[in-house]
Amino acid sequence: MRRSSTVGVPGWFSRGRTESERFDDAIDASPGEQPEEFAEELALVGALRELGQAGRPDPATRARIRAEIEGRIGEPLPRRRWRPRMADLAAAGIALILGLGGLTLLLSRDALPGDALYSVKRAGEVTSLGLTFGDEAKAEKHLRFAANRVTELGRMNDAAPAAYQTALHDFGSDVRAGVAEFTELATTSGNRTGLTSLESWAQTQSRQLESxxxxxxxxxxxxxxxxxxxxxRVQQRTSALGSRLSCYQITTGTTDELGLLPARGACTQQPLSPGGSTPSSPPPVPDSSVPSTDSPLPVRSSSSPTASGSPSTPAPTR
Structure with missing residues (x-):
């Protein structure tokens, strides 16, 4: 029995503490030494202890549970099954389309007019032009495509007449577009070398077509x-424009399918004033409504200012 140390603890708290200690001692006592005053409480404690023992697994069950837990610790966790989502399917579809488009465009590089992939090849050339910046670069690309058509004509063996017509039509379209852009740039900047190179290019393509x-x-x-x-006509146009680069009036200010038309008449040099500056008004220019002799097609007005009348500034008309 433990001694109750209640000295100096007054009142009901001292009595309650003493009773609690006696009940604690009764629980720890053997069955023959338990006091009668706590008989009911001790009987309840014994019943609870028996109930806890009844719900506890036996040693064999505990050993089986332990072995099962230890076996599962070494096993990898099952992976979650991947299910494609709509976004993944859409991304895969776009990648497949782009891949097939790039492969088709690559295979169409050697396609000839009349082949199934020739239209894909032309579509790629149009896209390339749209992604090209600068008028000069676009003009050079048009002329390169036109030269490619001439090369393809030499590789077309026993092709249908419609295939030849397709190649020649595309050749003419690129020649007109390239020459129109190139001559405008050359006359604006006074690039005589560029006009000479264009004339030489036209001569080379003409000889190849003849062969x-x-x-x-x-x-x-x-x-x-x-x-x-x-x-x-391209050779005549470039030669005429090149011969007037030193003239006061280079073009008529009007265009046809090959671009700016060269001015007609005498080549009047731009006069200089005694002080080295240009005069306030240029000499009269011929009527620009008359088309050039090398262009039998109707003439249409260009967005650039015409050379008719007297310009307000002494700069030459391009």
């Missing part, structure tokens, strides 16, 4: 002749 014309069908020879006539 390839013998092996084409009779129905396609007229298209070859029209293409060579177009190149002859």
């Amino acid at each position: 390839e014309q013998a092996g084409v069908p009779e129905s396609a020879r007229e298209g070859f002749q029209q293409a060579r006539l177009l190149l002859d």
Whole structure:
């Protein structure tokens, strides 16, 4: 029995503490030494102890549970099954389309007019032009595409007449677009070397067309002749514009399918005043409504100012 140390603790707290200590001693006592005053409480404590023992697993069950837990510790956790979402499917579809488009464009590089992939090749060239910055770069690309059509004509063996017509039509379209842009840039900047190079390019393409014309069908020879006539006009246009680069008036201010038309008449040099500056008014210029002799097509007005009348500034008309 433990001694109750209640000295100096007054009142009911001292009595309650003493009773609690006696009950604690009764629980720890053996069954023959338990006091009668706590008989009911001790019987309840014994019943609770028996109930706890009844719900406890036996040693065999505990050993089985332990072995199962230890076995699962070494096993990897099951992975969550991946399920494709709509965003993943859309991204995969876009990647597949882009991949197939790039592969198709790559395979179409060697396509000839009349082939199934030739339209894809032309679409790629149009896209390339749209992504090209600068008028000069676009003009050079047009002329490069036109030269490619001439090369393709030499590789077309036993092609249908419609294929030759397609190639010649695309050739003419690129020649007109490239020459129009290039001559405008050359006359604006006074690039005589550029005009000479363009004239030489037209001569080379004309000779190549002439060498390839013998092996084409009779129905396609007229298209070859029209293409060579177009190149002859390019040579005449570049030569005429180059000869007037030192003139006061270089162009008429009007255009046709090949671009700016060269001015006609005498080449009047821009006069200088005694002080070295240009006079307040330039000499009169001929009527710009008359088309150039090398362009039989109707003339349309250009967005650039015309050379008719007297300009307000002494700068030459391009």
